[in-house]
Amino acid sequence: MQNEPVLRMEGITKIFSGVTALANVSLELERGEVHALVGENGAGKSTLIKIMTGAYTRDGGQMFLEGRAVDFRTPEDAQEAGVVAVYQEVNLLTYRTVAENIYLGREPRRFGLVDWKRMNADAAALLKRLGLEIDPRAPLGSLNIALRQMVAIARGVSFDAKVVVLDEPTSSLTEHEVQILYDVIRRLKAEGTAVVYISHRFDELYTVCDRVTILRDGRFVATRPLAGLEKIDLVCLMLGKQREELRQGTTAFKGVTAAAGETPLLSAEHLKRGRKLNDVTVEVARGEIVGMAGLLGSGRTETARAIFGADSVEAGEVRLEGKTIRRGSVNDAIDSGIAFLTEDRKAEGIIPELSVRENLTLAALPALSTLGVVSRARQAEIVDKFMKRLGIKAANADQKIRELSGGNQQKVLLARWLCKNPKFLILDEPTRGIDIGAKGEIQSLVGELAESGLGVLMISSELEELVEGSSRVVVMRDGQRVGELRGDEISQDNIIRAMAEGATGEATPASTATAHVTDTTPPAATPPAAAPPSEGA
Template sequence: MRGIGKHFAGVAALTDASLEVGRGEVHALIGQNGAGKSTLIKILTGAYRRDVGEVLFDGRPIDPSSPKDARRLGISTIYQEVNLVPFRSVAENVFLGREPRRFGLIDWRRVHDRAAELLRRFGIEIDVRRPLGSYNIAVQQMVAIARAVSFDARLVVMDEPTSSLDEQEVEILFGVIRQLKESGVSVIFVSHRLDELYAVCDRVTVMRDGRTVAASAMRDIGKLELVSTMLGRRMTEVERGGATGFTGSAHHGREPLLAVEGLRQGRRVQDASVELRAGEIVGLAGLLGSGRTEVARVLFGADALEGGTLRLNGRPVRFQSPADAIRAGIGFCSEDRKSEGIIPDMSIRENMTLALLPAMSRAGIVDTYHQQSVVWTFIRRLGIKCASPDQKIRELSGGNQQKVLLARWLCMNPKVLLLDEPTRGIDVGAKAEIQALIQELADGGMGVLMISSELEELVEGADRVVVLRDGRTVAELDGDAVSEPALMHAMAHGHSQDPAETAHG
């Protein structure tokens, strides 16, 4: 891809961008949110048409008019947000639009057998006849990856394919990527996790502000240089500020602002207990399926409290719906931005003020002056990059979408903010901004409960960390006791590490 340019509503998304991928090469494409990675990929895969520039595939010029056209040329894509059909079966999703047929009719036995065989390559043994939506998001992501691989493509584009996967699933995916490489298939790998890039990629292209700013072999560029190139900062700045620039708060309130004890909810949560004080950031750690999200959903009234006690400001409460929790001063940013956070075809203004509309309305009429004032305040405060408040939110980068969702709750002035993977799928630069904002909120007296799969984020950002395992609270680490080895030990063994164990290694 050479000299690629693309504008949206007069705003340049790409300017003279380039990307070169070798045959049988795993190529990393990285950059901050808004750097232009997704736009470049969508031009390659036919979702967008470029304004200027050329695309050569196998030495020949191509101009795919749709993703289907790109697949026909041999380019297959796995998107960060699963874009399959949840109410159709797993097997149907894998072969949607190209089902094996016999005598003109769909051969369901072959559909099911081939889907099951394909998923076994990924170490997944599931009933492929069940609806895709009945499985968790990690399984859905693996199904999306299996579907893309099944097209026998010559180039597979993977946009944040590991964002919903645990360590074991990531290793299985890396095994598949290496198989593809050995068979001569090229892979473009988009990820914000630097360790993954060094584990599986041969070369890297770095984008910033819609331009390609660097291209190198992975072995020739260190992590610090990679981060400084993405941020456009000198190496000394990165060394001084760190990759995340996020350090935990020492501020603690006296009495718990929010406390849940012995929480039970379905089969996923059996005995979870968490306390959160004003001005405190509490991390919630645990492996996939440990019950972290389920705890947050109960605290927000999205799921019923089936057992245990929930107290707010020392008083027992029982939320019947999210509306009850919002009225009580609780906000919740879901892990799944696409299906549970943003409303993609609505504007930034509409998305941001969604929860605030009742307070802005009189006799059913929205005070648009007040609405615009609030929106511009938070666009400036959070540094949201957009053409205007009326731009559709789906056109923003992931990091800017997440800032809009944070603003949705901040304009409500909540007492408690529940954040489920607040930096998932967000680059280093946007991550630092969001983490600094979280710190600022806690310093202002807000209680923040932060769920994260990244242990480094919890160690650097949380005052305390509560560890869940199989739906139960198994450990609580405070201050200097919060470390990656201690968290991993608690997740693996179901209890805090004994000092004697540490002494004996």
């Protein structure tokens, strides 16, 4: 019994309409351990969690809770058995009290009536056990987000939870609030509860977690104790690279200074937004393609959104050709000549039922119309020009965009921005989900655009793309810029090294926020260690 894990998942497989989301994945949780679950986009973390907590049913494999085979059909089943998930967005009742939120559906009763006294006392005892000073009679809405999340955790724990899953619990918390969470996690651990901790932030993983399970592309990669696991090995496991390959590269990527003299086309300085962006500075010159590397959640997209004004920042400045862009104003950013091709073209980009023509000229319509009437002739002229220039393959301009391939849809979106004559272009994962042929076309297109004087910031998870396409690569981790590579330094090895070890190490972000990012130096104290990088099966 002592050696039996609390929860054991074996050979879990899940298939969504023919696509395998999880293939033969295993996970073991010990009593009182905090177990990190990591992986890049599409790794299958959330699918695995949903199967564990009854939100999805598995298509293959077995699950054992304290040695007994279990089969959760609904989240309620899992809850009853003591396996609970606390999701990122808190799903509680704003106007009800803290105690009601914890015991909803299981209110203690006396003579058929709700026993408020006992409910409040029970809630107070539970919150105290978790080290939280929250009045159980307070309406939930009077608490801040962090405390609401703690109430959600308390609700989970109140089911006599054996396993608590925390899905990106810190994404909306401040540094101080994170400490409260850590405290709660430590108490759960001390009580013997197993905690599954999903986060993209290395600093958090290394602070609270005992072991880590890495998934990649729906497959199990490895489970390792975090103590003794070097960050660089963790990154290699996540990205599917061999540690040996890296040894050959030089570790010496020197600190670099900004291009001397010349004013950069775009300069974003000291951007700060909670814990998501911490003093990030990026400069892009005319005709330059700057790549941006980092793991999921490292602050890449956040940087792009901050430059574009889509998220308001607490501090920092964005200048285009020396002119300051109004903080948090997308309109000002666009008017100044910034274009942003987002990562999610389905949700934020294409309008599926409209034609190629309409999708392409959507943003340019005001310029193409007189008194609200769109000039068909001028529209046709522009559409024709861009369809030729970008090689958009469609039957004709009136074909619905949803009938086009992903690559061609992406080109239409690119054309939509280009017909506004931008000076600076941000590309967020420009080739994700696009077939190889179209990928190459888009990459060479971006190269041509840069040659014609456009400045480009290209975010990508594909190291090859960054290495081949960028004149400089900025590396992000945990919301900070941790390195920059130029010229010959740009290699997959060096990017991975910077992602893992970067410049800032273990120091708390707040205390090092003043250090200038361009002073990036390699971590001298961490030569490649002897730990053999074995791939788990």
